[in-house]
Amino acid sequence: MIHSMTAFARAEMAGDHGTLSWEIRSVNHRYLEPHLRLPEAFRDLEGAVRDALRKGLSRGKVECTLRFAEDAAGRSMQVDEARARTLIAAAEDVAALLKQPAPINPLDVLAWPGVIVGDAADPQALGNAALKLFDKALAELKAGRQREGEGLARLINERLDAITQETATLRAQVPQMLAAQRQKVLDRCAEMRVELDPQRLEQELVLLAQKSDVAEELDRLATHVGEVRRVLQSGGAAGRRLDFLMQELNREANTLGSKAIDTRSTQAAVNLKVLIEQMREQVQNIE
Incomplete structure (x- = not known):
């Protein structure tokens, strides 16, 4: 399952000497970038907190804030x-x-x-309690990132379904568009009353059909769609790979547009680029 880089978690624990609370916020970032805000008395926890973040997360800008509200009631x-x-x-x-x-x-x-x-609180006991509470907050954050990732996967799969439908429709229309393009050339020659060598004319028409053939682009689009689905299913830190696949999908859609010989193929290329851009925006949030 893929994970989002956007989430929020909060954990609180009351003890004999006061209340500890952690807040963790994470947003998308190219790498893992932790920012810690700790009270002076808890500065020695920074190394352990960073280690826990590196083990639990692979990407994202993560802000971790620890607060300690000391309780003086009942103390001499x-x-x-x-x-x-x-x-x-x-x-x-x-x-x-x-x-x-x-x-x-x-x-x-x-x-x-x-x-x-x-009465002074035991610094080591407080530190251990703060680390234990951080583990709880981090687990909550990861669960939130997973839930968000499941939502992103659904959105991307919906766009992949739309791309598959769009390419299937275009593939079925290609023979009609090529035939119409061929007839358009023949009609233009007839209007101009130009006598052309039939063999030469046939060669030109074959070259035109080859330049307008989009079967290769449609095949590659189908391959990339299948790879995106596989990556989504595999899960893990998939954000960078998905971003690369979005670039490849966009490249094929651009080539498809450059070969357009009909308003239907032009519109299909535009629709594909819109769907790919919608996916790319969602991919930016995936870990």
Whole structure:
């Protein structure tokens, strides 16, 4: 099964010291490009997170954000008096430089980082919990990419069905178009009352038919359609191969258009190019 590169996942876990939450967003990109946003206390997890992404994904721009909301409820709290005295002394020194200093607000002192000390959480336990939660979020992201990939595969198969129908119709019309083109040349010669060597005329008509023959292009289109279906069925990291096949399909549609000798073949070439472009846009999102 193929996978999309577009998905979103969120996982949250509450513990004794607070709540951990991961958000992972991925969009299409030529290569795997991870962007991590981690709190300072969790910076040492970056290597493990990148390794997990490389093992789980092959392409996409992936943004991973970890948040930790610390919970102070139920924890013993005490004031670090040495830090508070240092802070107050520094504030008094600054106040001495002012003409009308405002009084020091005790709540401002308590709000300063490190003044209030609580029970410290075990950094290793928190890190392990964050990695375990990341694995859960990554699994959710991969499941979302798979669901999106299934939808993309259905859309592409619908366009492949339309291409198959279009080429089958054109293949059935080719003999009629060649006969009409032959008759048009004969009628033009008759109108001009030009006497031509029958053998030479027949040679020219054969050359015209050969230049207008699109059987080879139709065969190659059918081959490429079959290969696209095979790649979709095989799954895996198929995006680059599918993109190449879209280029080949477009090449045959262009050649078909250049050989058009009838409004029906011209319209068929246009319809094919529209269908191929619709598939190409969807392929850009496939991993």
